Amino acid sequence: MFVKIRKIIYSSIVKIYYFCKMKKHLIIFTLLLINLTCFAQIKDSSINIWQFEINYSFQFPAGDMGSRFGYNSTIGAGLTYKLKSNWIFGIEASYLFGNIVKDSTILDNLKTESGNILNRDGEYGYIKFSESGFYAGIKVGHLFAFNKPNKNSGILVNLGGGFLQHKILIENKDNNIPSITGNYKKGYDRLSNGLALREFVGYQYLSSNKYLNFYAGFEFYQAWTQCRRSINFDTMQQDVSKRHDFLFGIRVGWILPIYKRTPDEFYY
Numbered sequence: 112m113f114v115k116i117r118k119i120i121y122s123s124i125v126k127i128y129y130f131c132k133m134k135k136h137l138i139i140f141t142l143l144l145i146n147l148t149c150f151a152q153i154k155d156s157s158i159n160i161w162q163f164e165i166n167y168s169f170q171f172p173a174g175d176m177g178s179r180f181g182y183n184s185t186i187g188a189g190l191t192y193k194l195k196s197n198w199i200f201g202i203e204a205s206y207l208f209g210n211i212v213k214d215s216t217i218l219d220n221l222k223t224e225s226g227n228i229l230n231r232d233g234e235y236g237y238i239k240f241s242e243s244g245f246y247a248g249i250k251v252g253h254l255f256a257f258n259k260p261n262k263n264s265g266i267l268v269n270l271g272g273g274f275l276q277h278k279i280l281i282e283n284k285d286n287n288i289p290s291i292t293g294n295y296k297k298g299y300d301r302l303s304n305g306l307a308l309r310e311f312v313g314y315q316y317l318s319s320n321k322y323l324n325f326y327a328g329f330e331f332y333q334a335w336t337q338c339r340r341s342i343n344f345d346t347m348q349q350d351v352s353k354r355h356d357f358l359f360g361i362r363v364g365w366i367l368p369i370y371k372r373t374p375d376e377f378y379y
Contacts (some may be wrong), residue, residue: 157262160193160317161369168205168330170360176277176334177357179301180242181211187246197254197262199269209242212279217299220345221290230287237284238291246307246332248273254315267315267326275334275356276304298344303354305336317368324366332358 168185171177187205218238221228230236252269256262278300281291291299313328334357338350 157195157197157256158370159195160263162191162193162199162201162324163367163369164189164191164203164326164364166205166362166364168360168362170207170330170332170358173357173359175336175354175356179212179214179279180209180277181213183207183209183211183242183358185246189250191250193254193263197256197265199250199252199254199267201250202248203250203271203273204247205245207242207244207246207277212240212242214279214301215240217279217301217343217345218281218291221288228288228290230285231289232287236288238288239282239284241280241282242277243280244275244277246273246275246309248307248309250309250311252311261317261319263317264315266312267328268312269310271309271311273307273309274304275307275332275336276302277336277356278302295344297340298342300340301338301343301350302340303336303338303356305334305354305356307332307334307336307356311362313362315366317366324368325364326366327361327363330358330360330362332356334358 166185166187166189168187169182170185171182172180185205185207187203189201189203191199191201193199218228223229227235228238248271250269250271252267254263254265254267256265281296281300283291286292289295309330309332311328311330313326315326317324334355336354336356337352338354340350342349
């Protein structure tokens with residue numbers, strides 16, 4: 112595949128060369144050729160690398176979390192360190208959000224006979240439900256670099272552990288419904304959190320020119336959470352049940368590698 116791409120690139124360069132009839136364009140052509148040659152270089156050795164990453168995930172909930180929310184997204188960041196042995200250690204955090212809340216009965220005790228909630232002016236209030244949460248933890252993994260000579264790219268597998276939290280975000284336009292204003296809102300939001308495990312398997316690519324660096328793959332979460340509110344106002348009881356929350360989905364990330372040194376040898 113790379114051979115075909117290189118042939119296409121050089122074929123295009125030749126066409127550009129013949130198109131540029133004036134001698135001053137020869138300098139531009141030479142610089143372009145040098146740049147593309149550098150782009151084609153591939154690192155020959157595995158090295159120590161700090162990696163800062165920004166990622167996005169599209170997830171589906173299951174278990175107790177699936178009965179409360181629909182699909183969601185996350186945006187996160189992390190910092191990892193890859194050893195020469197391709198073992199990877201890091202920390203990460205992500206913000207979780209979604210627009211599908213399946214439990215629409217939590218405010219039923221505030222509704223009138225017509226099924227609406229009145230604001231302080233006696234008018235129908237506007238209320239929107241959404242999902243909000245976060246995950247923070249540490250991870251350890253290994254990069255299996257089957258695609259030699261680039262030993263800094265390959266199949267990436269990691270395992271992490273941390274803290275998962277989620278709640279129902281209740282938004283009231285103009286903030287004019289006293290029953291769900293301020294601390295009263297906490298009696299309905301079902302805030303839950305607890306310890307979680309996370310697994311990921313995918314592919315990581317670090318290019319030789321240090322600009323095209325990314326990873327993509329599948330991730331899975333298992334969390335043991337519990338409602339942290341002392342009372343739910345709609346039931347007038349404390350929820351002490353143990354929850355089993357699961358998430359699975361696809362994650363893609365952009366990597367900013369910070370190299371300590373550049374290998375001396377290159378393959379073309």
